[in-house]
Amino acid sequence: MPPIPTSPPPGRPDVSQHEEEPGGGMYRLIEELYPICRSISGEGLRETLRRIQREVPISLFEVPSGTRAFDWTVPPEWNIRDAYVAHRGERVIDFRASNLHVVGYSGPIRCTMTLDELRPHLHSLPEHPDWVPYRTSYWAEGWGFCLSQRQLEALPDGEFEVCIDATLNPGSLSYGELLVPGRSTDEVLISCHVCHPSLANDNLSGLAVAVELARRLRARTRALSYRFLFVPGTIGALAWLARNEAGLDRIKHGLVLSCLGDRGPLTYKRSRRGNAAIDRAAAHLLRQAGLHSRVRDFVPYGYDERQYCSPGFNLPVGCLTRTPNGEFPEYHTSADNLDLVTPAALADSCAALQRILEILEEDRCYVRTEPRGEPQLGRRGLYRGVAGLRQPAMEELALLWVLNLADNRHSLLEVAERAGLSFAQVAEAAKRLSDEGLIREA
Ligand code: ZN
Numbered sequence: 001m002p003p004i005p006t007s008p009p010p011g012r013p014d015v016s017q018h019e020e021e022p023g024g025g026m027y028r029l030i031e032e033l034y035p036i037c038r039s040i041s042g043e044g045l046r047e048t049l050r051r052i053q054r055e056v057p058i059s060l061f062e063v064p065s066g067t068r069a070f071d072w073t074v075p076p077e078w079n080i081r082d083a084y085v086a087h088r089g090e091r092v093i094d095f096r097a098s099n100l101h102v103v104g105y106s107g108p109i110r111c112t113m114t115l116d117e118l119r120p121h122l123h124s125l126p127e128h129p130d131w132v133p134y135r136t137s138y139w140a141e142g143w144g145f146c147l148s149q150r151q152l153e154a155l156p157d158g159e160f161e162v163c164i165d166a167t168l169n170p171g172s173l174s175y176g177e178l179l180v181p182g183r184s185t186d187e188v189l190i191s192c193h194v195c196h197p198s199l200a201n202d203n204l205s206g207l208a209v210a211v212e213l214a215r216r217l218r219a220r221t222r223a224l225s226y227r228f229l230f231v232p233g234t235i236g237a238l239a240w241l242a243r244n245e246a247g248l249d250r251i252k253h254g255l256v257l258s259c260l261g262d263r264g265p266l267t268y269k270r271s272r273r274g275n276a277a278i279d280r281a282a283a284h285l286l287r288q289a290g291l292h293s294r295v296r297d298f299v300p301y302g303y304d305e306r307q308y309c310s311p312g313f314n315l316p317v318g319c320l321t322r323t324p325n326g327e328f329p330e331y332h333t334s335a336d337n338l339d340l341v342t343p344a345a346l347a348d349s350c351a352a353l354q355r356i357l358e359i360l361e362e363d364r365c366y367v368r369t370e371p372r373g374e375p376q377l378g379r380r381g382l383y384r385g386v387a388g389l390r391q392p393a394m395e396e397l398a399l400l401w402v403l404n405l406a407d408n409r410h411s412l413l414e415v416a417e418r419a420g421l422s423f424a425q426v427a428e429a430a431k432r433l434s435d436e437g438l439i440r441e442a
Pocket residue numbers: 196202332
């Protein structure tokens with residue numbers, strides 16, 4: 001059965017009042033979504049997608065439980081209303097205090113047990129005694145609670161009342177999709193996972209940056225088309241791939257977004273191809289952006305790039321983060337909270353992302369209209385260099401490089417890489433030379 005898009009509600013009339021501080025709008029969206037108990041299916045996920053619809057007109061799709069997606073099957077839908085462990089009528093672990101207290105996808109249970117019987121179902125982090133871990137059991141039946149080591153050590157002896165008021169029933173998995181069309185049908189895939197409960201950096205930061213990017217792209221003309229996916233991790237990406245296999249050859253570039261709100265430096269993980277245009281554009285931008293930014297090779301571990309870059313697809317999809325998954329101590333714990341992410345980091349991430357995409361939009365090859373010898377730049381007011389200086393000014397160097405490599409074999413990004421100049425400098429030089437009629441698009 002094909003997915004049924006539901007028409008989005010009308011967008012908010014004007015959301016430009018967002019921006020009183022850089023990143024402020026993204027941060028407030030994270031604050032709003034943070035308390036919702038999300039998972040790979042269920043009402044929390046739908047509520048999150050509907051909230052995104054108020055920012056940008058994503059379509060919502062529902063994939064029924066039991067639907068096959070390659071080697072996987074969409075699981076029953078999980079919904080939870082309440083959960084607790086109580087001792088003498090007093091809640092000692094309480095889902096209402098934090099949704100992280102329940103292992104995601106826990107089945108329903110209501111019983112009384114001793115601490116020894118309860119203990120195998122309790123998860124804590126001895127190395128961070130005040131933090132509550134985030135755990136799930138999507139693919140194995142079971143139930144459990146997560147709590148801080150201090151809470152665990154303070155549990156009294158005696159009988160405990162255990163309640164998880166949850167359902168695991170046939171339903172559906174939800175995801176959101178938005179196509180922002182450009183002049184070309186060539187697409188840039190922007191994908192983020194939307195399945196984590198109260199975790200700010202891993203999940204909500206990527207979501208917020210993707211929403212902001214979509215808002216900005218919709219407000220300008222675009223050479224490329226952009227397809228945004230807001231999917232539950234792994235199974236959501238697989239379900240989307242299974243339903244959209246016929247159109248995958250339109251995807252010329254792609255990025256998975258996550259962990260974009262912490263104070264760490266930007267990190268780009270290359271696609272499996274390793275040398276795709278997105279890999280080169282991101283590496284170039286990050287090199288230019290700062291000393292501490294990092295570019296890493298593909299590894300089959302991380303987020304949904306694992307699916308997009310599986311051998312049967314091998315899409316040119318990299319992954320942009322600040323501190324990558326698993327490399328910050330707060331990862332998958334209650335300490336990945338609203339204090340870990342900052343508006344400034346979100347703003348910086350979004351700006352870098354936009355500049356990477358600008359490279360993809362503007363990169364092209366040029367040819368000289370008269371390739372024999374150098375054109376006389378001084379006569380055209382393009383070369384102010386004083387004869388005898390050891391080095392020409394940067395702008396003049398950019399002109400010379402573009403003129404020399406305008407042979408239909410070197411794109412502007414290749415010129416920038418070879419010349420050690422920024423893409424922006426090279427693109428500006430190409431514009432000036434093109435305006436003068438010295439080069440033209442190949
Ligand atoms: Zn995660």
